[in-house]
Amino acid sequence: MMKRLTLLKFAILACIACNIVIPAIGQPVAKQDKLLPGNKEPAWIKQTGARKFPSSKKKFSVDQFGAIPDGQTLCTKAIQAAIDACAKAGGGIVVFAPGSYVTGALFLKSNVQLQIDKEVVLLGSQDFADYPEINTRIAGIETQWPAALINVINQTNAAITGSGTIDARGKFCWDKYWAMRKEYEPKGLRWIVDYDSKRVRTILVQNATDISIKGITIKNAGFWTVQLLYSSHLTVDGIVIRNNEDGKGPSTDGVDVDSSSWVLIENCDIDCNDDDFCLKAGRDWDGLRVNKPTEYVVIRNCLARKGSGLLTLGSETSGGIRHVYAYNLYGKGTSNGLLIKSATTRGGTIEDIHFRNIQMDSVGTAFSFTMNWNPAYSYSSLPAGYNYDSLPKHWKVLLTKVEPVEKGIPHFRQVYISDIKAVGVKRVVTATGLKESLLQDFHFNNVQVQGNTAGSVNYGGGWVFKNVSIKGADGEKLLVNNSNGMQLEEMKNEK
Numbered sequence: 001m002m003k004r005l006t007l008l009k010f011a012i013l014a015c016i017a018c019n020i021v022i023p024a025i026g027q028p029v030a031k032q033d034k035l036l037p038g039n040k041e042p043a044w045i046k047q048t049g050a051r052k053f054p055s056s057k058k059k060f061s062v063d064q065f066g067a068i069p070d071g072q073t074l075c076t077k078a079i080q081a082a083i084d085a086c087a088k089a090g091g092g093i094v095v096f097a098p099g100s101y102v103t104g105a106l107f108l109k110s111n112v113q114l115q116i117d118k119e120v121v122l123l124g125s126q127d128f129a130d131y132p133e134i135n136t137r138i139a140g141i142e143t144q145w146p147a148a149l150i151n152v153i154n155q156t157n158a159a160i161t162g163s164g165t166i167d168a169r170g171k172f173c174w175d176k177y178w179a180m181r182k183e184y185e186p187k188g189l190r191w192i193v194d195y196d197s198k199r200v201r202t203i204l205v206q207n208a209t210d211i212s213i214k215g216i217t218i219k220n221a222g223f224w225t226v227q228l229l230y231s232s233h234l235t236v237d238g239i240v241i242r243n244n245e246d247g248k249g250p251s252t253d254g255v256d257v258d259s260s261s262w263v264l265i266e267n268c269d270i271d272c273n274d275d276d277f278c279l280k281a282g283r284d285w286d287g288l289r290v291n292k293p294t295e296y297v298v299i300r301n302c303l304a305r306k307g308s309g310l311l312t313l314g315s316e317t318s319g320g321i322r323h324v325y326a327y328n329l330y331g332k333g334t335s336n337g338l339l340i341k342s343a344t345t346r347g348g349t350i351e352d353i354h355f356r357n358i359q360m361d362s363v364g365t366a367f368s369f370t371m372n373w374n375p376a377y378s379y380s381s382l383p384a385g386y387n388y389d390s391l392p393k394h395w396k397v398l399l400t401k402v403e404p405v406e407k408g409i410p411h412f413r414q415v416y417i418s419d420i421k422a423v424g425v426k427r428v429v430t431a432t433g434l435k436e437s438l439l440q441d442f443h444f445n446n447v448q449v450q451g452n453t454a455g456s457v458n459y460g461g462g463w464v465f466k467n468v469s470i471k472g473a474d475g476e477k478l479l480v481n482n483s484n485g486m487q488l489e490e491m492k493n494e495k
Contacts, residue, residue: 062075134151146199160212216239229258229260298325304329315374327357329359428453442460462486
């Protein structure tokens with residue numbers, strides 16, 4: 001707790017120097033201004049989150065099942081035995097004596113609360129053999145992949161709670177990835193290395209309902225930190241993520257909502273090396289086959305430090321992302337503030353998206369919207385010299401073409417952005433739609449941004465600016481090309 005307070009105090013001092021106010025976790029970012037009619041708070045917000053919580057108070061101590069908290073002994077079987085006994089008894093709380101417990105993949109059961117208290121640390125095993133492969137979805141395609149450190153699969157009414165720590169010790173995954181990428185990239189295989197490297201997630205919720213994750217600190221994820229997949233009525237509340245303590249871990253997303261619905265994420269503090277909060281819905285042919293949206297998602301009262309995006313939608317958009325309400329957020333030092341990304345093979349529609357009451361400081365691009373993201377990764381092409389028939393199954397999935405081609409064109413529309421303040425940004429707007437698919441009906445209300453340059457909009461339609469102030473140090477105006485119906489008269493470009 002002392003370390004957490006120290007980090008928050010440091011951020012507060014930095015924000016005072018930049019003339020911007022950082023919120024305490026759980027507090028609003030700034031006073032809310034009057035909203036556009038299209039951004040009125042929808043009634044469905046109150047229906048998000050877990051509807052119930054494990055009620056039994058009976059405790060099952062992992063130590064009584066043989067777990068040894070010495071930071072060296074592998075305790076997977078003992079901890080799993082405690083979870084299984086708790087579930088068999090109808091539910092309860094699995095607890096730990098103070099100490100450090102090394103564990104591989106654990107599988108939480110219905111009606112069980114896994115409680116990791118303040119003086120408890122779970123240390124992830126650094127042996128891939130301790131994470132058996134399961135059927136799951138990774139980066140938009142269904143495949144076999146190592147189980148996460150903690151898995152909640154096909155369960156209901158379960159929880160992971162406490163003020164203790166999960167240290168995934170994921171550097172063994174990072175090292176594997178960088179070695180493979182160094183080998184793959186010169187061969188023209190950048191598009192597949194992320195799928196071949198099979199890194200370990202920290203928490204996976206899959207095909208589950210009424211699941212809560214509260215209060216814990218998670219460190220050094222080997223891959224994504226929290227993935228919420230094919231699930232509904234989920235709460236992620238008050239978690240702290242620190243994924244860069246052991247170095248710069250690639251693809252260490254914070255919280256990924258993946259084809260899930262009725263999700264509430266609040267009071268979280270994330271520092272990672274990829275998207276801090278991210279919404280996904282499948283990739284290309286396989287994502288279009290599954291066709292399951294991410295919808296009815298609330299993200300509020302959260303802080304993002306380092307990372308690729310304070311809040312990212314995509315790039316996996318095939319099943320669609322809709323009905324999203326994100327407010328009272330703060331981004332400090334992220335590469336992007338609000339990021340919506342897809343590719344011309346993804347398909348899917350992103351719509352009815354609300355970003356409100358958000359502050360940013362020292363971000364790369366405040367508003368980044370693209371339908372042609374990271375081509376080297378997004379588009380799969382088999383180099384010469386490979387026999388298609390002998391390829392692994394997941395290679396063939398990624399190489400399967402989306403037909404007709406039009407089915408792969410994504411659509412972004414009905415995006416409402418209001419009550420935004422940002423200072424120290426490099427570029428205010430980078431927005432690039434497609435001739436076949438304009439960035440349609442983006443509404444900006446009460447937006448004040450100070451940056452090096454205003455940026456550009458290409459292939460937009462029906463944008464509306466109201467009370468928008470962009471202060472570009474270079475004095476250049478926002479460049480608008482290949483767009484129609486743009487109502488930007490109230491925009492102010494200032495030096």
